[in-house]
Amino acid sequence: MSTAIEEKNKEIGKKSQAVREKLISRTGKSGEMSNRAHPSLAQEVVQTVEMPHQIYIDSAEGPYLTDLDGNSYIDLTGGFGPNVLGNKAKVVENALASQVKKGWHYGIPGAEQTELAELIKDSSSGVDEVMFCNSGSEATMFAFRAARAFTGKRVVALFDGSYHGIHDYALVKAHQKSDRSEPTSVTLGAGIPEEISRDLMMMLPYRDAKAYELIRKHKDNLALVVIEPVQSSNPRLDNQEFLDGLRDVCSECEVLLMFDEVITGFRIEYGGCQQYYNIHPDLVTYGKAAGGGMPIGVVAGSKAVMNTFSGADDTPTIFAGGTFNGNPLTMAGGIAALNYLKENQEEIYPYLHEQGNRIASEINDFCKSNNIPVQMMNAGSMMHLIFSGETINSSRDIDHSQYKLEKEFYLHLLGHNVIVPGIHLAFISYAHTPDIVDKVIDAFKKTFEDLREDGHL
Secondary structure: OOHHHHHHHHHHOHHHHHHHHHHHHHOHHHHHHHHHHOOOOOOOOOOOOOOOOOOOEEEEEEOEEEEOOOOEEEEOOHHHOOOOOOEOOHHHHHHHHHHHHHOOOOOOOOOHHHHHHHHHHHHOOOOOEEEEEOOHHHHHHHHHHHHHHHHOOOEEEEEOOOOOOOOOOOOEEEOOOOOOOOOOEEEOOOOOOHHHHHHHEEEEOOOOOHHHHHHHHHOOOEEEEEEOOOOOOOOOOOOHHHHHHHHHHHHHHOOEEEEEOOOOEOOOEOOHHHHHHOOOOOEEEEEHHHHOOOOOEEEEEOHHHHHHHHOHHHOOOOOOOOOOOOOHHHHHHHHHHHHHHHHOHHHHHHHHHHHHHHHHHHHHHHHHHOOOOOEEEEEOOEEEEEOOOOOOOOHHHOOOOOHHHHHHHHHHHHHOOEEOOOOOEEEOOOOOOHHHHHHHHHHHHHHHHHHHHOOOO
């Protein structure tokens, strides 16, 4: 071994060197695939999904993912959220297999759209009608358009720390140097005209009553206020008071309120955050779990606003559509998943909350007792490990300076056979039994111990 390599090994520590050697030695086929993929693929899945060590998945079942080399991992990715019942849920698998025999794309509507629409409508007393598309991003795009058409106003307001998809109107964020109680907005990434963030969007402070004042101030131009009732960057459930106040001020100012439940719908509760907080927004967007793991987006809401899709009652009509909207394969997967979740909701959702809270509680107790400045935030079965010991109220309180430490953490966690996606938002499913959850907690603790032994903590 060269002197340079020896010095590098000393720098990262024995545990860190060992996990690198372990992962490289057992993932040869993934390494070959990575070399093959790079000349052809400009991007794999999402830019933000950066694995600490590149692996490629060959199969999935229950709480597990298996890579090309046959290594199995406990899956905390959950397909980025859709797989509330776990990977390859039998009820969904059977429904898809049955539909494939009949055909998987028609263009002309089938009966399945109505059945899934009825299930979604039944899940929320605030939903009169739904419209299907193919992703959460499409859903929020259509919802923004519908709100502008219905109100005749131009501006859509988002909250600091939010995520609403990849279209131009969603890729707007708070300027980090702006006042946290009155944030200004900037575009995220190249290729988006600055006029969008400057003239057509505005940013509101999350969990801050100043947001109510800003809505009142801009109500004459404000078509829609959009919120993740549980933010993916800051998952927590203690939002009742803020959301109640938001519903009240939007009603007072005659500004539409939208819940973006792409992630939380059919995950926090069967009726999503609308059920959990008992709040009825004017518009709702769904995705992920609503398709049972198949690509889906849903715009839902009151009939008055949803009339923008049909032009009923002389409502201004938007243009909306898509080749695969309401495709029978997705509809079949969604119907199977939602029927199962609906029929078993009294068992599934308390269990998901119990196990999610257990993970967060045990990891937080471990970190506190070992003076590790890290905390697990969670909203039931969705969770995010924050590398800071400070109190977190909004995304502005999250320290992003520990990127290298975070990457090292998730590399070690992968070595302990637990996968968390590169976005670091983790999920458990109904397939994660208590003994699997025990293994997850143990893997997190062992990872912290590895990092401390190597001097990273």
